[in-house]
Amino acid sequence: MLSYAEENYLKAVYHLSDSGQHAVTTNAIADVLKTKPASVSDMIKKLSDKGYVSYKKYKGANVSIKGAKAALLVIRKHRLWEVFLVDKLDFKWDEVHEIAEQLEHIKSPVLVTKLDKFLGYPRVDPHGDPIPDENGEIVIGKKVPLTEVKMGKQVIVTGVENSESDFLAHLDKINISLGSKITIKDINTFDGSMQIDIIGYPTIFISKQVADNLLVTE
Amino acid sequence: MLSYAEENYLKAVYHLSDSGQHAVTTNAIADVLKTKPASVSDMIKKLSDKGYVSYKKYKGANVSIKGAKAALLVIRKHRLWEVFLVDKLDFKWDEVHEIAEQLEHIKSPVLVTKLDKFLGYPRVDPHGDPIPDENGEIVIGKKVPLTEVKMGKQVIVTGVENSESDFLAHLDKINISLGSKITIKDINTFDGSMQIDIIGYPTIFISKQVADNLLVTE
């Protein structure tokens, strides 16, 4: 069984590698876990021996299939507990991370199942991040233009309809990128422009033209 | 801050000493914690150095005021989580102990406060054990005869009105003792006799005479 520390390392590797897309450096892991590179080398070697990460000395680490699955089950618990804390206990979305960081390590598969049911099978956590299913799979919803989304619903930017560089530059300027979590606060019916919240940035206005070309999920 | 292990030891000492009433032997602690006496000696010495237990070599250990308070806050969390698991997640009362054993160590005072509120400030856990308040105090309710209790309510036997030995012997015979958790399942109005559940034993019938002389709390 994985220890607390092992689970935290696995999660860090998974996230830093963009869900397993590329290898992760020792220093980067040390950084997010607030530990020293020497400790990371030790732990990565251990996780490699156990088959949870692939690792070549001096070349960084990445999660294996087994490692990604384990990481995703911890992430699932983390996000379900965050939903519990916000929806049921009235925490604010910015107060729950540290507590979920502890709760994610509770070992009991049936607890996770029952918690998921109790919460009504949520698909995203309070920060808009998707909740993996019981097999560690992230069910990605269909991509739709932001103009098709109802007011108030939180969505994640997962693509663009138009890839011209001046459009992309504009998105950059207004702090929208792949993965941004957006909530529509208001829609002006006469011109289709809208007021949106982007998590981490001030509320902004965008034109219908921009909204039409932004693909979002959930 | 107390470690996981330290909290478990403190709780064991607290319970084995009957809430601090007497000293506890090394072997007894090793027994309940499924560890070896040598480990207990080490840990008790550490807790003694930190002021959580009083301890004289070869003479056993007991919780200090500070230790009892710490133990009671862990017990509070344990029992609140048990209520959560049974009331909200639909666990059976005999399935929750192991999970609560993990959850009791989550560190976040505000989480406990909010959980308590969410659960409606329960005063007993699913096993009928009292839940200490935020100061680690167990608020003992008034003692009333069992005949004054409403059907369905779970109560704890905390005394007797009549101390004659044949009454006490009778209680013994039907497995009722101080601390027994009783739920009234049915009351026969014509003679005041009742059908009761005693946790850990089969359902039994008792006469109004017995119920009148049984003092219960909660």
Added chain:
DNA sequence: AAATATTTTTAGATGAATCTAAAATAATCT
């Protein structure tokens, strides 16, 4: 390409919590 700087790994140490085996103390039994 050589020198320099950065990153990563190894070596060796520490603290926490555990264990086994042996020594010390206390309790029980002729």
Added chain:
DNA sequence: AGATTATTTTAGATTCATCTAAAAATATTT
């Protein structure tokens, strides 16, 4: 009381996760 048995403590070892300091590998700069 003296011998035997049981309990408890100490001594020394182990595992886990961490650290610092030094060595090795890689990357960057001149």
